Amino acid sequence: MTHVLTVNAGSSSLKYALYEKADAPAVVAQGKVGRIGGAAVLTPEGAPQRSLPDGTDHAGALSAVLDTLKASHPGARIDVVGHRVVHGGPDYAAPMVLTDEVLARLDQFAPFAPLHQPHNLAGVRAAKAAFPDALQVACFDTAFHRGHPFVNDTFALPRSYYDRGVRRYGFHGLSYDYIAGELRHRYPELKRVAVAHLGNGASMCALLDDTSVASTMGFSALDGLPMGTRCGQLDPGVVLYLMDQEGMSAEEITDLLYKESGLKGMSGISNDMRELEASDDPHATEALDYFTFRIRRELGAMAAVLGGLDGLVFCGGIGENSAHIRGRVCDGMGWLGISVDEAANQANAGVISDGPTKVLVIPTNEEIVIARAAVQLAGA
């Protein structure tokens, strides 16, 4: 039996899933290697954790994954590997076969996403070495948004910057692609939909007829909503002030905005929503107030972009599990046709508001989007 492996390689983690290769791929195994570069640990779903040698890199992590898969699924033959790659730059609006030429082009986009792209590509290189005969496919977080109208694709900078790739790309595209597919099949009557992907990373996307027309994220994965540790929307004057008046280097500012801000920075407690919801510290309360305020503000903006709203979808770890945040986002949104059934909300039901504007909770699945694209490009 032939199989597809999906690889989602981050800075210190590598998530994987093994699918049977078919028109509708079915997952047969999945898991994660955490703390790559340090005391790495392999956690296959439904099986015991295993410590890997200290300092294990992406190649070592992948090789440990393969050992595990060989033991659990000895008959599996992996002939396609699908990779999550954060940035496809201005060039790639669809999944691509990872030829040497495409890989070289993706290296050039690393400065657009310095904290993610090099690790994604390290995963690609490790998989190419491990499976020299397999077809390698890249699926981009930016691709789903590449059709944005110019006004949602640009900043008001001199035109030459746009031409050099300084644009609003948008991210979480694999998640939105999955949600758009679910909407197409299950709720085809919903034409104007705002999707809130609320996890440790968070963004929103405006879908018109299942096509992305706006995203809260821009050039980098920093813009828009506040996140676990990222700041979200920020006046660029703040960055200039930090450089000029506080003498911070680019590296220090990068660390501040990506790793020390958002829910973690505001609360001073944690980036984890569950901890903040359980806390009675006033700074935790303020962090949640800010988080929900910004989502509500963007929801209004998306309704304006779409000319009204037929649906709102929550997904991601917070969107799928936090009745508290969903309730607060939707509170007082009767003017948008939203009226949440609190019992359905508490139960994480699929439909939590069934008025003129449906509010849905749809568990997202980025891996299956990669597996389907990989199967399609392999022509299976």
Ligand code: AMP
């Ligand atoms: P993700 O990045 O999609 O895995 O989402 C991670 C975020 O989801 C973290 O902030 C978690 O605290 C949050 N989360 C997961 N389960 C729950 C829950 N039951 N209630 C509130 N937040 C949750």
